[in-house]
């Protein structure tokens with residue numbers, strides 16, 4: 001099996017998703033941060049439904065810092081893990097006010113220090129709000145990367161490192177395209193392998209063929 005060339009992969013995804021952008025709705029960096037925290041283990045579609053109402057009432061660090069946790073929990077309930085998410089959003093809002101002059105910090109380490117912000121969240125915020133060249137590894141990016149041999153690890157941090165070393169530039173848009181590819185084509189169950197133009201270079205497809 002030939003190793004998949006970076007160019008072939010990047011161009012294929014570019015053709016499939018020429019206009020790939022972040023599917024979360026937001027009007028400020030702070031709204032983006034809240035939306036990304038809410039999106040853990042939840043679909044972007046559901047988050048957009050919730051934030052559509054939530055941001056009409058509250059959309060600044062001050063507004064969230066003064067909210068009662070129970071009140072926020074009720075509004076974000078359908079996103080799942082609502083207790084932790086509410087706690088983290090309120091705590092991050094307080095930190096933003098007290099330690100960062102009311103602005104979401106663009107400095108990566110400072111962003112990571114906020115409650116509820118891991119590398120995935122920090123990378124989504126950094127690339128979408130601050131134009132940083134970084135790639136967030138979610139479940140789709142991790143699956144696609146393993147199937148195509150870009151990484152041998154199920155650890156998102158190691159996968160992130162492997163993708164950065166391999167693709168080097170335009171990582172933000174690559175992230176959006178890999179998420180869409182994983183969501184609609186290279187699905188966890190029943191991926192669309194027969195029509196996939198990467199199948200000659202795909203470890204997962206090779207395994208499927210062997211099993212037939």
Ligand code: SF4
Nearest residue numbers: 186191193196199202
């Ligand atoms: S051949 Fe199948 S498993 Fe491999 S990248 Fe394409 S859709 Fe995914």
